[in-house]
Amino acid sequence: MPLLPSDSVKQVAIVGGTHGNEWTGIYLVKKFEQFPHLIQRSTVNSLPLLANPRAILMNRRYIDRDLNRCFAAEDLTNPDLTGYENQRAKAISTQLLSEQSPPIDLIIDLHSTTANMGLSILVSGEHPFNLKLSAYLSQMYPAVRVCRGIQWGEVSPTLRSLVPLGFAIEVGAIAQGMLDAALFQQTEQLIYTILDYLEAWNQNARPTIPEQLTLFQAITAVDYPRDATGELQAMIHPDLQFQDYQPLRLGDPMFLTFSGETITYNGSATVFPIFINEAAYYEKGIAMILTEKQQIPID
Amino acid sequence: MPLLPSDSVKQVAIVGGTHGNEWTGIYLVKKFEQFPHLIQRSTVNSLPLLANPRAILMNRRYIDRDLNRCFAAEDLTNPDLTGYENQRAKAISTQLLSEQSPPIDLIIDLHSTTANMGLSILVSGEHPFNLKLSAYLSQMYPAVRVCRGIQWGEVSPTLRSLVPLGFAIEVGAIAQGMLDAALFQQTEQLIYTILDYLEAWNQNARPTIPEQLTLFQAITAVDYPRDATGELQAMIHPDLQFQDYQPLRLGDPMFLTFSGETITYNGSATVFPIFINEAAYYEKGIAMILTEKQQIPID
Numbered sequence: 173m174p175l176l177p178s179d180s181v182k183q184v185a186i187v188g189g190t191h192g193n194e195w196t197g198i199y200l201v202k203k204f205e206q207f208p209h210l211i212q213r214s215t216v217n218s219l220p221l222l223a224n225p226r227a228i229l230m231n232r233r234y235i236d237r238d239l240n241r242c243f244a245a246e247d248l249t250n251p252d253l254t255g256y257e258n259q260r261a262k263a264i265s266t267q268l269l270s271e272q273s274p275p276i277d278l279i280i281d282l283h284s285t286t287a288n289m290g291l292s293i294l295v296s297g298e299h300p301f302n303l304k305l306s307a308y309l310s311q312m313y314p315a316v317r318v319c320r321g322i323q324w325g326e327v328s329p330t331l332r333s334l335v336p337l338g339f340a341i342e343v344g345a346i347a348q349g350m351l352d353a354a355l356f357q358q359t360e361q362l363i364y365t366i367l368d369y370l371e372a373w374n375q376n377a378r379p380t381i382p383e384q385l386t387l388f389q390a391i392t393a394v395d396y397p398r399d400a401t402g403e404l405q406a407m408i409h410p411d412l413q414f415q416d417y418q419p420l421r422l423g424d425p426m427f428l429t430f431s432g433e434t435i436t437y438n439g440s441a442t443v444f445p446i447f448i449n450e451a452a453y454y455e456k457g458i459a460m461i462l463t464e465k466q467q468i469p470i471d
Numbered sequence: 472m473p474l475l476p477s478d479s480v481k482q483v484a485i486v487g488g489t490h491g492n493e494w495t496g497i498y499l500v501k502k503f504e505q506f507p508h509l510i511q512r513s514t515v516n517s518l519p520l521l522a523n524p525r526a527i528l529m530n531r532r533y534i535d536r537d538l539n540r541c542f543a544a545e546d547l548t549n550p551d552l553t554g555y556e557n558q559r560a561k562a563i564s565t566q567l568l569s570e571q572s573p574p575i576d577l578i579i580d581l582h583s584t585t586a587n588m589g590l591s592i593l594v595s596g597e598h599p600f601n602l603k604l605s606a607y608l609s610q611m612y613p614a615v616r617v618c619r620g621i622q623w624g625e626v627s628p629t630l631r632s633l634v635p636l637g638f639a640i641e642v643g644a645i646a647q648g649m650l651d652a653a654l655f656q657q658t659e660q661l662i663y664t665i666l667d668y669l670e671a672w673n674q675n676a677r678p679t680i681p682e683q684l685t686l687f688q689a690i691t692a693v694d695y696p697r698d699a700t701g702e703l704q705a706m707i708h709p710d711l712q713f714q715d716y717q718p719l720r721l722g723d724p725m726f727l728t729f730s731g732e733t734i735t736y737n738g739s740a741t742v743f744p745i746f747i748n749e750a751a752y753y754e755k756g757i758a759m760i761l762t763e764k765q766q767i768p769i770d
Contacts, residue, residue, distance in 0.1 A: 199703070203729045231754075232531075286646040347585040347646035349750040353706040353727045404498070407652040428652045430502050451648040455530075 180374040181277045181337065184218045185268050186211060186363065188282045190240050190331050191452070192227025193348035196356055197282025197341075200363070213367050215374035219272065223281075223331060224260055231349050233452055240281075244329040261331075268334055278370070279338035280363065281331050284346045284355070286451040287460075288414035291358055293318045294340040295387075296333050300471060306339070307385040307470045308369055309362065316362070317417055319388035319446055319463060345414060348451065385470050388417065388444055388463035395457040397427055397435060405429055408449045408459060416446045420462070427459070479673035480576045480636065483517045484567050485510060485662065487581045489539050489630050490751070491526025492647035495655055496581025496640075499662070512666050514673035518571065522580075522630060523559055530648050532751055539580075543628040560630075567633055577669070578637035579662065580630050583645045583654070585750040586759075587713040590657055592617045593639040594686075595632050599770060605638070606684040606769045607668055608661065615661070616716055618687035618745055618762060644713060647750065684769050687716065687743055687762035694756040696726055696734060704728055707748045707758060715745045719761070726758070 186204060188197030204211045204220040211218035222228060224239050236255035243261050247253055268276040293309060293316060295302045306318040332338045341362065343355045372379055397405040406427035412420070420426070421442050427435040437443075443462040447453060485503060487496030503510045503519040510517035521527060523538050535554035546552055547564050567575040592608060592615060594601045605617040631637045640661065642654045671678055696704040705726035711719070719725070720741050726734040736742075742761040746752060 199729065202702075207730075286649055345646075347644075347750050348648070349753065350585055350748055351703075351706040352712060352748075354709040354712065356706060357709075357727075357731075403501075404650075407498075407650040407655060410653040410656075413651060413653065430498065431506075432656075449649055449651075451646050454648065 180215060181370045182215065182217060182374070183272055183274055183276045183278075184211075184216055184367070184370065185221055185276045185279045185338075186218050186282070187221045187223050187279060187331060189225070189228045190223040190281055191233045191238075191283060192224045192229070192235075193231050193233050194282075194284040195349060195351050196284045196343055196346065196359055198222065198228055199351060199356065200282060200360055203360075211363070211367060213371035216367055216370045218367065219268075219276070221264070221267075223264060224257065226256055233348070240331055241329040243331050243334060247329065264331065265334055276335055277337055279332045279335055280366065281338070281340040282359065283340050283342045284348075285342050285344035285447060286347060287447045287449055288345040288416045289317075289342045289446060290344070290416075291316045291355075291362060292342040292344075292446070294332075294342055295320050296328055296330060296339065297336060299336045301337055302339060303385055303387075303468060304381055304470055305366065305369060306387075307382050308379055309365060310385065311382045312365055313362065315358075317388060318385060320390065321461075322390045322392075381470055383470055385468045387466045387468045388446060389466050390446075391443065391462050391464050393458045393461050394426075394445075396454070396459045397429065404454075406435060409434060412445070412448060412460075414448070416448050417444055419443075420445050479514060480669045481514065481516060481673070482571055482573055482575045482577075483510075483515055483666070483669065484520055484575045484578045484637075485517050485581070486520045486522050486578060486630060488524070488527045489522040489580055490532045490537075490582060491523045491528070491534075492530050492532050493581075493583040494648060494650050495583045495642055495645065495658055497521065497527055498650060498655065499581060499659055502659075510662070510666060512670035515666055515669045517666065518567075518575070520563070520566075522563060523556065525555055532647070539630055540628040542630050542633060546628065563630065564633055575634055576636055578631045578634055579665065580637070580639040581658065582639050582641045583647075584641050584643035584746060585646060586746045586748055587644040587715045588616075588641045588745060589643070589715075590615045590654075590661060591641040591745070593631075593641055594619050595627055595629060595638065596635060598635045600636055601638060602684055602686075602767060603680055603769055604665065604668060605686075606681050607678055608664065609684065610681045611664055612661065614657075616687060617684060619689060620760075621689045621691075680769055682769055684767045686765045686767045687745060688765050689745075690742065690761050690763050692757045692760050693725075693744075695753070695758045696728065703753075705734060708733060711744070711747060711759075713747070715747050716743055718742075718764075719744050 188201035201220045239257040310316045346352045406429040409425035409428045411425045426437045445460040448460040487500035500519045538556040541560035609615045645651045705728040708724035708727045710724045723736045724733045725736045744759040747759040
């Protein structure tokens with residue numbers, strides 16, 4: 173079985189503003205729109221795309237609902253879903269898959285987070301090409317970490333899941349509605365490295381890939397302690413704040429209640445929390461996502 | 472001339488959620504509503520107040536306009552101003568000044584910022600009581616810094632300017648719509664220290680005050696480089712990011728353009744920038760506020 177549906181990765185979508193208040197991706201895409209040569213390679217054509225223009229204008233994550241949960245196949249064909257983000261999802265799907273010739277092979281979806289995720293690559297699915305590329309990037313940049321969400325399977329509602337190849341890049345910690353120049357430049361460099369990799373791949377100049385990839389595999393999401401009405405009862409414990417990707421062991425502090433009591437982690441397995449204190453996840457009932465640190469062999 | 476209009480400071484308003492997405496103050500006020508004894512002293516009655524309930528519900532800074540710019544005297548009596556925040560400003564003014572008996576003597580308005588302001592006290596006006604209390608707090612907590620905005624004079628539109636005594640507390644760096652437990656606890660402690668000071672003051676047990684106060688006096692606001700349409704052309708330079716209250720000298724990096732060029736500070740006087748990269752100030756055209764570091768004698 174060939175690793176790719178076609179021999180090469182010719183069309184790449186570089187998406188920013190899927191969430192309208194995550195400026196790193198938005199301003200990178202604006203830069204690429206202004207200087208398109210930066211994201212072209214001899215064998216790779218890149219399409220910069222601002223996914224949620226109305227949310228960007230309002231500097232809000234979304235207008236009606238989270239756009240990055242609107243791409244499930246059955247939702248894209250459901251005429252009853254008429255919210256702004258549902259319309260955008262349908263339009264983006266058409267644009268990337270039907271209107272481009274050839275259609276998009278790979279999607280890079282640029283996000284930022286208030287969690288201390290550094291430079292994170294979120295792969296979806298199990299496509300070996302994604303894992304290979306992730307392994308390459310984490311070898312090139314020791315600061316890059318690779319994680320994989322709880323598997324959605326065939327019904328993934330994320331933008332990046334429109335095609336088998338691609339991932340989200342999450343950078344942080346950074347507040348919404350602002351730019352951090354250091355993280356901006358690191359993300360930009362990472363994108364160029366990805367495009368260079370694709371160019372080399374297309375030209376059969378395959379770069380050396382490490383034999384293993386350290387993958388943080390999501391196991392479960394943990395919510396904040398809340399009362400019966402859903403009101404918050406605690407905060408992320410200061411010892412855990414900004415400690416994304418660090419081990420959390422039985423008895424380690426996890427939350428601090430407003431009255432000053434520490435709530436500890438009571439699992440027997442050591443886990444590695446990520447997305448700790450992501451502001452947009454309070455409304456989703458997620459204080460952090462616990463991951464398992466795995467070593468994945470790369471063919 | 473007596474230092475205070477009355478002999479003592481009997482009524483204090485502790486305000487959170489003047490900006491609906493600044494959670495530190497909001498959850499502190501909710502805590503004080505639940506445990507009122509925490510903010511009562513034998514001679515001091517404290518009123519906890521959530522200033523902008525609708526914006527809090529929406530997790531937005533404001534609904535129609537910045538509430539903390541709605542308190543100018545002529546706006547409070549202008550019947551043509553009917554936006555939500557104008558209505559709230561009128562209601563708060565009535566509540567604090569007319570409905571309380573005795574009326575509020577001192578206002579503590581709790582804010583947070585994405586700038587690295589640590590624990591900052593923003594005094595308005597020149598009332599010696601405010602400066603004395605600020606000097607006491609910065610002596611008690613070396614991390615506390617005191618700054619004063621460009622003087623509004625008689626037409627100050629801020630909530631805290633409803634009465635001569637009081638200030639805003641700004642804590643950061645913290646993203647909007649989230650809690651940082653360490654900053655939460657430090658802010659809480661600072662409030663208790665203020666109330667203890669007022670209690671001692673009322674009982675004529677005047678604490679020792681340093682003879683001088685280090686005051687960061689705002690001189691001017693600086694906007695981001697923008698093009699003719701107002702579009703951002705640069706970010707805060709990485710060397711300046713999070714460097715609030717540090718000296719900025721002629722030739723020091725200030726901005727980094729999206730194409731990677733450094734823009735330096737070209738003033739001859741050494742200044743001390745604050746509110747560097749406050750997310751809510753992009754729309755106000757403020758990248759940072761330059762201050763002058765002053766030593767103010769305290770009587």
